[in-house]
Amino acid sequence: MYNPEIESMDRDRLKDLQLERLKDTVKRCEEMVPFYRQRLHEKGISWKDINSLEDVENLPFTTKDDLRENYPFGLFAVPTREIVRIHASSGTTGRPTVVGYTSTDIEVWAELMARSLMAGMADKSDIVQIAYGYGLFTGGLGFHYGTEKLGASAIPISGGNTKRQIRMMVDLGTTVLCCTPSYALYMAETADEMGIDFKQLKLKSGIFGAEPWSDRMRDKIERLLNLSAFDVYGLSEVMGPGVSIECEEKNGLHIFEDCFLAETINTETGESLPIGEQGELVFTTLNKFGMPLIRYRTRDVTSLSDEPCACGRTHVRMKRVRGRTDDMLIIRGVNVFPSQIETVLMQIEGISPHYQLIVDREAGLDIIEVQVEVSEDMFSDRIRGLEEWQQLIQSEIESYLGIGVKVLLAEPRSITRSEGKAVRVIDNREL
Numbered sequence: 001m002y003n004p005e006i007e008s009m010d011r012d013r014l015k016d017l018q019l020e021r022l023k024d025t026v027k028r029c030e031e032m033v034p035f036y037r038q039r040l041h042e043k044g045i046s047w048k049d050i051n052s053l054e055d056v057e058n059l060p061f062t063t064k065d066d067l068r069e070n071y072p073f074g075l076f077a078v079p080t081r082e083i084v085r086i087h088a089s090s091g092t093t094g095r096p097t098v099v100g101y102t103s104t105d106i107e108v109w110a111e112l113m114a115r116s117l118m119a120g121m122a123d124k125s126d127i128v129q130i131a132y133g134y135g136l137f138t139g140g141l142g143f144h145y146g147t148e149k150l151g152a153s154a155i156p157i158s159g160g161n162t163k164r165q166i167r168m169m170v171d172l173g174t175t176v177l178c179c180t181p182s183y184a185l186y187m188a189e190t191a192d193e194m195g196i197d198f199k200q201l202k203l204k205s206g207i208f209g210a211e212p213w214s215d216r217m218r219d220k221i222e223r224l225l226n227l228s229a230f231d232v233y234g235l236s237e238v239m240g241p242g243v244s245i246e247c248e249e250k251n252g253l254h255i256f257e258d259c260f261l262a263e264t265i266n267t268e269t270g271e272s273l274p275i276g277e278q279g280e281l282v283f284t285t286l287n288k289f290g291m292p293l294i295r296y297r298t299r300d301v302t303s304l305s306d307e308p309c310a311c312g313r314t315h316v317r318m319k320r321v322r323g324r325t326d327d328m329l330i331i332r333g334v335n336v337f338p339s340q341i342e343t344v345l346m347q348i349e350g351i352s353p354h355y356q357l358i359v360d361r362e363a364g365l366d367i368i369e370v371q372v373e374v375s376e377d378m379f380s381d382r383i384r385g386l387e388e389w390q391q392l393i394q395s396e397i398e399s400y401l402g403i404g405v406k407v408l409l410a411e412p413r414s415i416t417r418s419e420g421k422a423v424r425v426i427d428n429r430e431l
């Protein structure tokens with residue numbers, strides 16, 4: 001199961017394995033999926049033309065729109081009788097995207113999740129509270145199967161009912177918590193209201209992902225929940241959680257390269273970027289059978305690094321995802337990711353980690369308002385100096401981003417909390 005050998009494999013051997021799996025994947029796509037057969041044909045390329053990993057650059061991209069246009073099962077590479085599980089992303093616009101897994105896919109995914117949990121300090125003896133949503137979302141079931149594969153004890157509590165989450169943590173002695181980082185913060189607040197101190201609990205690590213968060217947010221979570229926090233990344237189209245995870249170095253997320261071939265590209269031109277340059281992350285699955293994907297454009301923005309890591313793993317690392325190309329706000333020509341504003345906010349004493357960005361257009365000009373909650377203590381202490389403080393925060397953000405923003409200090413606990421993925425941006429320009 002956990003195979004340290006595969007994660008610390010010599011890179012040349014790893015590349016041979018990837019090439020063999022890449023060819024097999026493209027072959028299956030070409031033979032079994034009419035959509036891919038046509039795309040490959042249009043590009044005048046076949047799996048037989050793949051001789052090196054670099055040849056991936058000649059292959060066509062797949063986008064979320066392709067998945068939607070082939071809704072529901074058009075990209076499946078096996079008959080539905082071989083599909084044992086279907087997940088879907090709800091998607092805020094248009095049709096959902098549907099993904100199908102064969103029993104082998106479920107097995108591989110469970111192994112990757114077990115490997116992810118191990119990277120996040122878990123072993124057989126742990127009690128793992130899975131507070132990601134169970135259902136069509138891949139978070140809950142992904143962690144569930146991984147936990148069982150590892151042989152640890154899964155608490156399949158799903159998201160929501162936060163007081164019960166805390167009581168379970170206390171009563172069952174949870175040691176590993178899995179949920180979105182924003183939900184972890186909400187749990188910290190709820191525990192505080194219940195008079196429960198995390199220092200008395202047995203939590204040792206938290207495996208948080210499914211939404212962008214910053215290193216500063218990590219510091220807050222680690223302090224408030226008294227645990228070591230790991231960033232886990234994934235997306236349902238490619239598999240679910242467990243595409244990459246941080247190791248104890250916490251300096252980038254190792255991509256499970258035996259299963260996924262990663263590239264970064266220039267979003268505008270589609271050109272492949274040299275390693276180290278920031279761009280849109282693109283994945284080709286290497287051993288997925290239900291719905292293999294060729295060069296899937298994630299819209300997530302990051303950069304890759306193949307520098308050796310002190311943990312001993314040889315798999316490339318991706319930086320924490322900065323945001324999505326479609327979440328990137330273009331404010332008067334400047335590209336702004338919510339995570340950049342978060343980084344500034346989290347450095348300011350007395351600010352709670354709850355914030356929201358409201359974007360509007362006034363007289364043809366984009367304006368951005370940063371609503372951020374003041375912590376309880378600061379609110380009562382500084383009620384008179386709030387305006388000056390607001391100015392200070394405003395100028396900190398302005399000097400970091402290089403654009404004007406409006407800051408609004410909100411009362412403690414006034415911004416809506418999330419039990420899953422937090423809504424950070426309200427863009428009224430689209431209405």
Ligand code: DLL
Nearest residue numbers: 089139209210211212232233234235236240241321
């Ligand atoms: O969010 C899978 C997942 C579940 C990952 C639990 C981690 C933990 P989707 O709902 O398809 O799948 O959303 C995928 O979420 O393209 C990113 O934009 C974002 N995302 C996921 N993990 C991270 C992360 C799951 N660690 C989309 N940091 C992805 C930043 C993330 N963004």
